[in-house]
Amino acid sequence: xxxxKQTKRTTIYDLAALAGTxxxxxxxxxxxxxxxRRISSQLAEKIMRIAExxxxxxxxxxxxxxxxxxxxxxxxxPKYDNxxxxxxxxxxxxxxxxxxxxxxxxxxxxxxxxxxxxxxxxLSYQVECLIATGATDPDRITEMCAAAGVRSLNLDLPGxxxxxVISDNFAGARELTRRILKNSEQRLGKMxxxxxxxxxxSDHNTAERIRGFRAxxxxxxxxxxxxxxxxxxxxxxxxxxxLDERALGANALPKGMFINSTISLEGVMRWIRRSxxxxxxxxxxxxxxWDPFVTLLGNGIEMVRQDVPGMLNKVFELIESxxxxxxxxxxxxxxxxxQDA
Amino acid sequence: xxxxKQTKRTTIYDLAALAGTxxxxxxxxxxxxxxxRRISSQLAEKIMRIAExxxxxxxxxxxxxxxxxxxxxxxxxPKYDNxxxxxxxxxxxxxxxxxxxxxxxxxxxxxxxxxxxxxxxxLSYQVECLIATGATDPDRITEMCAAAGVRSLNLDLPGxxxxxVISDNFAGARELTRRILKNSEQRLGKMxxxxxxxxxxSDHNTAERIRGFRAxxxxxxxxxxxxxxxxxxxxxxxxxxxLDERALGANALPKGMFINSTISLEGVMRWIRRSxxxxxxxxxxxxxxWDPFVTLLGNGIEMVRQDVPGMLNKVFELIESxxxxxxxxxxxxxxxxxQDA
DNA sequence: CAAGCTTGCTCAATCGATGAAGCAAGAATT
DNA sequence: AATTCTTGCTTCATCGATTGAGCAAGCTTG
Numbered sequence: 001x002x003x004x005k006q007t008k009r010t011t012i013y014d015l016a017a018l019a020g021t022x023x024x025x026x027x028x029x030x031x032x033x034x035x036x037r038r039i040s041s042q043l044a045e046k047i048m049r050i051a052e053x054x055x056x057x058x059x060x061x062x063x064x065x066x067x068x069x070x071x072x073x074x075x076x077x078p079k080y081d082n083x084x085x086x087x088x089x090x091x092x093x094x095x096x097x098x099x100x101x102x103x104x105x106x107x108x109x110x111x112x113x114x115x116x117x118x119x120x121x122x123l124s125y126q127v128e129c130l131i132a133t134g135a136t137d138p139d140r141i142t143e144m145c146a147a148a149g150v151r152s153l154n155l156d157l158p159g160x161x162x163x164x165v166i167s168d169n170f171a172g173a174r175e176l177t178r179r180i181l182k183n184s185e186q187r188l189g190k191m192x193x194x195x196x197x198x199x200x201x202s203d204h205n206t207a208e209r210i211r212g213f214r215a216x217x218x219x220x221x222x223x224x225x226x227x228x229x230x231x232x233x234x235x236x237x238x239x240x241x242x243l244d245e246r247a248l249g250a251n252a253l254p255k256g257m258f259i260n261s262t263i264s265l266e267g268v269m270r271w272i273r274r275s276x277x278x279x280x281x282x283x284x285x286x287x288x289x290w291d292p293f294v295t296l297l298g299n300g301i302e303m304v305r306q307d308v309p310g311m312l313n314k315v316f317e318l319i320e321s322x323x324x325x326x327x328x329x330x331x332x333x334x335x336x337x338x339q340d341a
Numbered sequence: 342x343x344x345x346k347q348t349k350r351t352t353i354y355d356l357a358a359l360a361g362t363x364x365x366x367x368x369x370x371x372x373x374x375x376x377x378r379r380i381s382s383q384l385a386e387k388i389m390r391i392a393e394x395x396x397x398x399x400x401x402x403x404x405x406x407x408x409x410x411x412x413x414x415x416x417x418x419p420k421y422d423n424x425x426x427x428x429x430x431x432x433x434x435x436x437x438x439x440x441x442x443x444x445x446x447x448x449x450x451x452x453x454x455x456x457x458x459x460x461x462x463x464l465s466y467q468v469e470c471l472i473a474t475g476a477t478d479p480d481r482i483t484e485m486c487a488a489a490g491v492r493s494l495n496l497d498l499p500g501x502x503x504x505x506v507i508s509d510n511f512a513g514a515r516e517l518t519r520r521i522l523k524n525s526e527q528r529l530g531k532m533x534x535x536x537x538x539x540x541x542x543s544d545h546n547t548a549e550r551i552r553g554f555r556a557x558x559x560x561x562x563x564x565x566x567x568x569x570x571x572x573x574x575x576x577x578x579x580x581x582x583x584l585d586e587r588a589l590g591a592n593a594l595p596k597g598m599f600i601n602s603t604i605s606l607e608g609v610m611r612w613i614r615r616s617x618x619x620x621x622x623x624x625x626x627x628x629x630x631w632d633p634f635v636t637l638l639g640n641g642i643e644m645v646r647q648d649v650p651g652m653l654n655k656v657f658e659l660i661e662s663x664x665x666x667x668x669x670x671x672x673x674x675x676x677x678x679x680q681d682a
Numbered sequence: 683c684a685a686g687c688t689t690g691c692t693c694a695a696t697c698g699a700t701g702a703a704g705c706a707a708g709a710a711t712t
Numbered sequence: 713a714a715t716t717c718t719t720g721c722t723t724c725a726t727c728g729a730t731t732g733a734g735c736a737a738g739c740t741t742g
Contacts, residue, residue, distance in 0.1 A: 009489055011728055022692050027729055037731085038690055055488030060465040061406040062728030065697045070402075080427035090421045093448050102462065104445055107434050121443065124401040147396030148350055236633070262634075269637040292577070293603075293634035296610040352698055363722050368699055378701080379720055403698035406727045 010054045018050050019043075026051075030058070064126060073101040073319075074122035075131040075155075076141075078110045082262050083291050087308045088133060088155070095312055101128075112136045116144070123148045129319055131155050138162070151324065153315055158204050158328045165314045167306045168330040169205045173212025173288060174219070175335055177258055179302045180286040181220055184256040187284055187300075193222050194256040195246070198239055198264025201231035206260060209288055213258055228254055239267030240274075247275075256284040262291040269297070290336075305334045351395045359391050360384075367392075371399070405467060414442040414660075415463035416472040416496075417482075419451045423603050424632050428649045429474060429496070436653055442469075453477045457485070464489045470660055472496050479503070494659055496652065499545055499669045506655045508647045509671040510546045514553025514629060515560070516676055518599055520643045521627040522561055525597040528625055528641075534563050535597040536587070539580050539605030542572035547601060550629055554599055569595055580608030581615075588616075597625040603632040610638070631677075646675045 012026040019026065021043060028037040029047040064070050073096050077085050089105055096103035104122065108114040115132070119141045122130055129151040132141045138159030145152040146161075158164035177194065185191040196213050199206030210229060217224045227249060232242035239259075247253055259265045265287050277283050287294060290305035310331045318329075353367040360367065362384060369378040370388040405411050414437050418426050430446055437444035445463065449455040456473070460482045463471055470492040473482045479500030486493035487502075499505035518535065526532040537554050540547030551570060558565045568590060573583035580600075588594055600606045606628050618624050628635060631646035651672045659670075 012730095013728075023729080024692065024694095024731080025690090027731085031730080038688090040690060043690085055485070057461065057464040057489050059406070059467065059728050060462075061402045061411075061467060062697090063465075063730075064402040065400070065406055065699095065728080066730045067697085080421060080431045081424065083422065086421035086427060090448050090450075094450075103447070106444070107431050109431075120398060121401075123398040124404075126400065126402055144396070148398050266633050266637075269634070273637065273639075291634060292607045293610070293632060293638065296607075296614065297634065297637060298614075298639070353700095354698075364699075365701075365722065365724095366720090369701085372700080374701095379718090381720060384720085400698050403727090404700075406698080406729095407700045408727085 009059070010056045011059065012056075015047060015050055015054065015056060018054070019047050021047065030056070031063075070126040070128055071101050072125060072127045073103055073129050073131070074125070074127035075103065075105045075133060076108050076115060076118050076122075076135065077105060078108060078134040080107055082289070084262075084289060084306055084308070085133070088312070091308055091312050092131070092315075095316055099316065108135075110134075110136060112140075116140060119144050123150060129153065131315060132159070132162075133157075135159070138164075151319070153318055155311065155315060156205070159326070161326050163318050163323055163326060164328045165311050165318070166205065166328060166330055167311070168332045169208035169288075170212040170215070171330075172304045172306075172333040172335070173209035173258070174216045175212075176286045176288055176302060176304045177213045177216030178219065179335070180256050180258060180284055181216065181222065183286075183300065183302065184284040187281060188255055191220060191222055192254060192256065193217060193224050193228060194258050195228045195230065195254040196258045196260070197230045197232065197242060197268060198234055198260030199231050200233060206231050209258075209260060225251070227251065231260075234261050234263045236263060236267030236270065239264040240271045241267075243268065243271045255282055257286070259285060259287045260289075262287060262289040262294060265289070265291075265294065265301075303336060305336060307331050307334050350400070351397045352400065353397075356388065356391055356395060356397060359395070360388050362388065371397070372404075411467040411469055412442050413466060413468045414444055414470050414472070415466070415468035416444065416446045416474060417449050417456060417459050417463075417476065418446060419449060419475040421448055423630070425603075425630060425647055425649070426474070429653070432649055432653050433472070433656075436657055440657065449476075451475075451477060453481075457481060460485050464491060470494065472656060473500070473503075474498075476500070479505075492660070492665065494656055496656060497546070500667070502667050504659050504664055504667060505669045506652050506659070507546065507669060507671055508652070509673045510549035510629075511553040511556070512671075513645045513647075513674040513676070514550035514599070515557045516553075517627045517629055517643060517645045518554045518557030519560065520676070521597050521599060521625055522557065522563065524627075524641065524643065525625040528622060529596055532561060532563055533595060533597065534558060534565050534569060535599050536569045536571065536595040537599045537601070538571045538573065538583060538609060539575055539601030540572050541574060547572050550599075550601060566592070568592065572601075575602055575604045577604060577608030577611065580605040581612045582608075584609065584612045596623055598627070600626060600628045601630075603628060603630040603635060606630070606632075606635065606642075644677060646677060648672050648675050 012023045015026045016023045025039055026047050028034045028039055029044045034044050075092055077089055079085055093103045106118045108118050115135055130145050131153050132138045134156040135141055138154045139161045142152045142159055142161040152162045154162055154164035158166050180194055181191050214224050230242045232238045259268050285299055286302035288304045290303045294301050314329050353364045356367045357364040366380055367388050369375045369380055370385045375385050416433055418430055420426055434444045447459045449459050456476055471486050472494050473479045475497040476482055479495045480502045483493045483500055483502040493503045495503055495505035499507050521535055522532050555565050571583045573579045600609050626640055627643035629645045631644045635642050655670050
């Protein structure tokens, strides 16, 4: 062991000097292709022993500078505050490592400026591929990547310039809406139009879910009231405020609600609690998102769980196939067994 | 714009050729110290314009290889599946960027092998400092870092070899236990010893929380039954199973419970639901962790919320002060206003 | 035993950005 | 007019790992 307080890190040249050989041999041994380079196993063992003793760690910057491929794969993600993005990130890291890639992930807080900044930084780090998850402006990112000759993919929200993997929001929302309407009929004795709350009207997913929401109403012959579609944003406070405002309207608030994310559900639940509806079985809820505690809320809330493993499988398939055309792949979400009220 | 499908990325040499100048001048202009290097603002503007046009992106590997400091800061984190680690990661990224550092984060799933592997990789990327969050073997990581001349810090779980920033688990658990006991007295008419469930007996935090749990019982003159301390691991299934087993014991299950994390709470809630205690006010719960939905569960569950901003402030203070001694800094957790039952 | 082959290495160029040192041309000073 | 100073650049070595090319020694083969 080197007990000297070292200011410089050990390099292959240091190891070469210690082993009485050349840096070239050390490099070959340590990156595993010493058989190809016809290094004797004697020397290989000696070098590996010395490297171990010295606590040698590769300088990746130097290595990457020389090599053609970086094996770095980047992902930008809006938030870490819910199970959906959390599981995307966790599984993405896992799948990337399983393929010999080094994942770097950064959170951009749904801030378009930060997204661009993050993408630029990742390009500087020579990512081979960049996954834009739930990006506010995916096409901007695709353009930046294209300019640098780097592949990009969209996840969760689609873009027009790169392949996108998203949930089948329309079908998921239609089924969720159908279930809420059925529950509503069963519990309240009648089927009344629902409230849609949460998300941004400008984002593709919300638009598709609203389309599914309308379709399910139409399927069952129920008319949708426009004043009951509140794409007020995702934040809990926004949902809470939107409900307050809607409650002031001329018509009564619907008893059934389609909530566009667990984040918005948080605000809805706070509002319900505040307005004294908690534990009141007269409210029939459904959420396009999944969180284990929601099951436990006990209000018989229906959930749609996006198929994260399915989506990431598609993402890596696209990466491996080298596809670049701007197709949109829709992955059906999972709808767990209906909750009892 | 360069419309040719480029296989090579633009470098400062390309820009230099286009601008009719030297790579050195381009470098000076693009990294902002062209005034120091006495480049005319005319040339600077020209270079910046051309760089913009060409969509130039710095090759960080080359830049870092040359520079003395990498400005990369690494963090390893066990999971992304709860609010605590989610907010640590999100805020860490933010604070790192605010200080001009590039954060890289990786999730190690509480797997000691993966922790070591991740640390080695981060060292290869020349991190200047590595934060081991909730590591199973923090000292191993500190040793690896020390061998490479890299600073390391522990967060959430302490180590013996590097500075550690953790919650004041003892005080937090004592206060949480006190509150659960008080609630129990109020709701059930009597103060009975509680059940402790979740966490690993071998981890520092769980041990300290059990100590606080005992202290609060002692404060109020209540005896703790050993069979009611179930450090069964964090996973929901483990908590659920432990409760099943404990329920078979000779003595009745306590009505009051101290649950060591929201992850374990998930299992406890499932068990409660399964065994028919849901919405039963006879159970009095508290959780050493925070999640917005838990408030909404409506069982009047007390929570302890770890002070993530406070802890990360300490972390960056330590980094900036250059401290290296293995001290343990305890940050008092926040205990939100008591929930009504 | 000369020519060719194999084995086991070393040499040196290279990746792209950086910055100390140097140089030429003009401005200021003596 | 000769000297020094300033301005605005360029040249080149360098960071550490990688890899094609090359070379010397030993081994085969005809």
